[in-house]
Amino acid sequence: MMTSIPPLLLFIIVSRGFKMDSHITEEMAALMQSHLELVIEANKTTNLTRIDSLEDGMLLHVEDSLVGLEECLSAPEGMYADLGTGGGFPGITIAIATGRITKLVDTRRKKTAILDGITEKLGLTDYISTYTGRIEEMALEYPKAFSLITARALARLSVLLEFASPLLKQGGRLVCYKAQVSDEELGHALEVQRTLGMNLVSQRSVYLSDGETFRTILSFEKIGNPRIKLPRPVSFAQKKPL
Ligand code: SAH
Numbered sequence: 001m002m003t004s005i006p007p008l009l010l011f012i013i014v015s016r017g018f019k020m021d022s023h024i025t026e027e028m029a030a031l032m033q034s035h036l037e038l039v040i041e042a043n044k045t046t047n048l049t050r051i052d053s054l055e056d057g058m059l060l061h062v063e064d065s066l067v068g069l070e071e072c073l074s075a076p077e078g079m080y081a082d083l084g085t086g087g088g089f090p091g092i093t094i095a096i097a098t099g100r101i102t103k104l105v106d107t108r109r110k111k112t113a114i115l116d117g118i119t120e121k122l123g124l125t126d127y128i129s130t131y132t133g134r135i136e137e138m139a140l141e142y143p144k145a146f147s148l149i150t151a152r153a154l155a156r157l158s159v160l161l162e163f164a165s166p167l168l169k170q171g172g173r174l175v176c177y178k179a180q181v182s183d184e185e186l187g188h189a190l191e192v193q194r195t196l197g198m199n200l201v202s203q204r205s206v207y208l209s210d211g212e213t214f215r216t217i218l219s220f221e222k223i224g225n226p227r228i229k230l231p232r233p234v235s236f237a238q239k240k241p242l
Contacts, residue, residue, distance in 0.1 A: 009033050012063040015209040023069070028096045031122055032062050035096075038118045039087040046110055048087035063208050064215060065090030068150060068175045069097055071202065071219040075173035078147025081105055083135050083163055084154035088115050090177060094150060095128050102128045103146075105138055136231040139166040152177035155238060157189035161220060162237040165196045166230040168222035174198065176218045186218075192242045197226040 009029045018024050036057045039048055051057045072080075072094050080100040082091025088104055092115070095102035106112050112130035119128045131138050149164045149172070157176060164174040193199055198220045205216045232240075 024097055031096050032093050034122055035092045036062055042114045059208055059210055061089045062093055065093035067215050068177055068217045071175045071217055072148055075148035076171050079145055080148040081146045083151040090150050090152055103131050105131045107134050134234050135163045136234045139231040144169050147172045150175045156185050158192050159237045161196045161198045165198055165226050170222055172222045174220040178216045181216050195227045197222055197224045199223045
């Protein structure tokens, strides 16, 4: 039997201009909404998100995650990692939409344990798994393993570039979800990108369907080997910025 599309999600998909069937099937849409519902449920006992209603979550988690789908679809084929995934946004949404083999990365075991439970319940464990630990440590275990990396609400752009570079294959993409980017933040990222073997390929700003929430998606390509040894020791990216 066909599942009916959750109405809020249908609204989001149509307002964002995604094509049903070619991009997001009804089954995917239902999985995205179930993920959100399970996060809201788990949030009653573990702090995963400040959002506690389905309606707000549809906008600020699911729709927001889908805003970067276009950039994610431009990445070469291969494995995907969502850095600092929290409740699995944008990681689980993008994994469902792309079908890529996915690692959801977070230092907090409480969070990754909840995500393991959610992917198990939704039957997604054949392609989605978690990594509990720091991104800098993961880079030693999975050097140049990923074709696509996303990060939302994790760190400033230069730090995201430093985190992503050792994990990415040549030609792989880092897609950054940002609420706002100051000239200073972007300028610094552009100054250090070559040192990190990265290059900005696109920058796009949009309003979510509420007409108020502003988002910028920046996509960087891994273009070569970094000029410094990466990853630097744990915490250096944030505490001793380039
Ligand atoms: N991406 C999610 C969560 C953002 S909060 C969202 O947008 O809703 C940032 C998350 O990153 C937290 O869950 C935190 O535990 C994790 N985190 C911060 N620094 C990290 C690091 N160095 N390695 C792995 N996870 C990290």
